Amino acid sequence: MASNTYNPALFEDKWYRFWIEKGYFHADEKKVLRGEKPKFSVVLPPPNVTGVLHVGHALNSTLQDIICRWKRMKGFEVCWIPGTDHAGIATQWVVERELAKEGLTRHDIGREEFLERVWKWKDQYGSRIINQLKKLGTSCDWSRERFTMDEGFSKAVKKAFVTLYKEGLIYRGKRLINWCPRCHTALSDLEVEHEEEQGNLWYIKYPIVGEDDFIVVATTRPETMLGDVAVAVNPNDERYKHLVGKKVLLPIVNREIPIIADEYVDPEFGTGAVKITPAHDFNDFEVAQRHNLSAIQVMDDWGRITVSPFKGMDRFEARKAIVSMLKEEGFLEKVESHVHSVGHCYRCKTVVEPYLSDQWFVKTKPLAERAIKAVKTGEIRFVPKQWENTFFDWMYNIRDWCISRQIWWGHRIPAWYCKDCGHINVSEEVPEKCENCGSTNLYQDEDVLDTWFSSAMWPFGTLGWPKRTDDLKVFYPTDLLVTGFDIIFFWVSRMMMMGYYFMKEKPFSDVYVHALVRDEKGQKMSKTKGNVIDPLEMVEKYGADTLRFTLAALAAQGRDIRLSEKIIEGYRHFANKIWNIARFIFSALENVEMKEAVSYAPEDKWILSKLSKTVEIVDKELENYRFNDAAKAIYQFLWSEFADWYIEFSKQRVYKGTEEEKRTVLHVLLTVLRDAMKLLHPIMPFLTEEIYQKLPNKDAESIVIAPWPTSEFKFEEDEARVEIIKEVIRGIRNVKAELNISPSTLVDIFIKSEDDKLIETIEKMVASIKQLAKVSEIHSVSEASSGCVSFFLPGIEVYVKVGELINVENEISRIMKKLKDIEKDIQKLERKLSNENFLKKAPKNVVEKNRKELEELKEVSEKLARTLQQLKHLQ
The missing domain is CATH 3.90.740.10 (Valyl/Leucyl/Isoleucyl-tRNA synthetase, editing domain)
Structure with a gap:
């Protein structure tokens, strides 16, 4: 590979441009209509047009992207619709602030010129957050990007208002509302x-x-x-x-x-x-x-x-x-x-x-009933389920919704007042005369609609409603909504009400509610506290993939995320590890003619079986939106099983094996690398594409559209035997560590087993055992001599000859001293954990840390006690 170290700046932008140019994120509704593919559709919660990417946006879009990329590879026609919200008050505030620099107010320049200025501002700055989302690798269908005040969406908003008004669900009345005396x-x-x-x-x-x-x-x-x-x-x-x-x-x-x-x-x-x-x-x-x-x-x-x-x-x-x-x-x-x-x-x-004021309201009680029923029957499900209670609390006590705002930026209320008879004319088009008295002396309501009114139509308004478009036919209802808990009331519930009312169908099937991202101490991030983590800075410093994997790994259901730059930096080491795995494999490929594998070695079957199990785990966890468990499974497989074990096993054949052995092991290395990159792709899209493109056995033009790996390899018995051999190697290393013998010192071992297949596997893997455990010879137990320390595993006894390598008396003395020190620590922790005051007052994580430490010390104590007993037999 071109670089010896992982440097995402060299390829992240390159691959994103490639994906866009190839149109991989574009959903073809015709394929679904023709029955060629099942559909999977999502709408991006529209960020405010005034916004810049914060870590909450990064989490939200990353989790959606993981699911969308996974579904795309599983063969779905994925339609992920992006867009931005016009953010009435927020945007007006920004532009008014700019006007104030000129010594002007909006009233000085009038409504028309003020709105021109807002549109100009939107055109200049409104796409900032969208471009920032792209930096994260967000795989939205950008050809379908919408804005809550674009022409089509404006028609949808007018249609909805007029329909609800004519059916008695919108009214104008004097009620109490939240009022800002400053923003008016x-x-x-x-x-x-x-x-x-x-x-x-x-x-x-x-x-x-x-x-x-x-x-x-x-x-x-x-x-x-x-x-x-x-x-x-x-x-x-x-x-x-x-x-x-x-x-x-x-x-x-x-x-x-x-x-x-x-x-x-x-x-x-x-x-x-x-x-x-x-x-x-x-x-x-x-x-x-x-x-x-x-x-x-x-x-x-x-x-x-x-x-x-x-x-x-x-x-x-x-x-x-x-x-x-x-x-x-x-x-x-x-x-x-x-x-x-x-x-x-x-x-x-x-x-x-x-403040008691004349405003426009939506009667929400009649609309809420269908949405409540949907959640009760499971037609729409909240994940985690606990958020249903929040939803029900709001919906059962719902008040009429004030939808008018006394600002200029937004969807102006389509109501015209007759100056002659006072009648309110509500219409999608500008009325020529009063429908009550025929007067042409009309003026339009000055107010605009609440931003949440238009965003409540996001799932179907983005797909072309009120027209019956193919997009609407194919992609509504959507399948998933990912959102924060704080807008269950204001957005999620209202999308349900509007979806059922206008479409007669649910707007989405699953609502995944993600937690809040806090700082490492569990405090809410804020600029005043100075504890904000800027996702764009983290992307610049560590790469988008690293940030994405960190967020996924920490996204446990129902638990707030505690984020720090140190944790992000830690996952950069994981990205670097993957880079080095690929470098090793690609360097091993040089000057080797690749052919199909002839005969798998036990460790080949072991890693392929582990790969299949990991595929099954990741599928299951993503299906249940357990992002952290999916990330953990991939991390464990790539770092612990593939890098730490299989690649070490493979080196004997890569460097010293026959041509046939070399071809076989390289075939397995490439198969596992390719499928592991596919598993990792939804979380780390850039790095996986960079590696995938260099594979000689890639099965698609891009990993974005590559088929999701299958769990075809089933070698349960071989896998179990290799797991025992791993424990044998660990056991030998532990004996050396406990007896202060250098890890590189060669030792003889003696084994006893009645499992012929296990013995056969050991014989096949003898070179790896010798290399990884630093063993000189492996004997059957009948040849065992004195001076051995033993340990036992299922189906096998292992004796490590150490008598000539240690001073038994000194080791007994050292271990006894160590056991005394450990016993003191154990007693200290047991006293602390039996103290009711400590258990009541100490933070939960501190208590758990102490309990874990106690368990670990007891485990070490038991191991040392066993070793001590064996050493005494050597005296």
């Missing part, structure tokens, strides 16, 4: 970032009307009390049962409001009595709906108070003024420090306000 728009729950903050609990006295008494209410937001319409207690709270139905006088405002009973109230929080402000709290809004209470709005959309005597004040300024007035008038009982979760706008970090 409604936000989805996902666009609200909750942070723990140090705040206060203010305990306020509400006088009971007609009595010389009061009820104390605890609140974290005293400024909203101006809009209180009730005080609520739990119906089972004995402290307040006698007050239910009475009224209190709202301090400062002097308005009478009722005391009501509702299960929502937590008797343990504060005083067990809470103020109800339906216009400014989601839970309060629900309580008010149940008790037919009106909502009083006391804040405008800039977060300013709208009622006297605090009118015009910012909400936080008003908070101070209200607390001060409560204190002066004797209504403030006490103040306590209190840590609570506060919602912030994910863009500008402003504290979000629950």
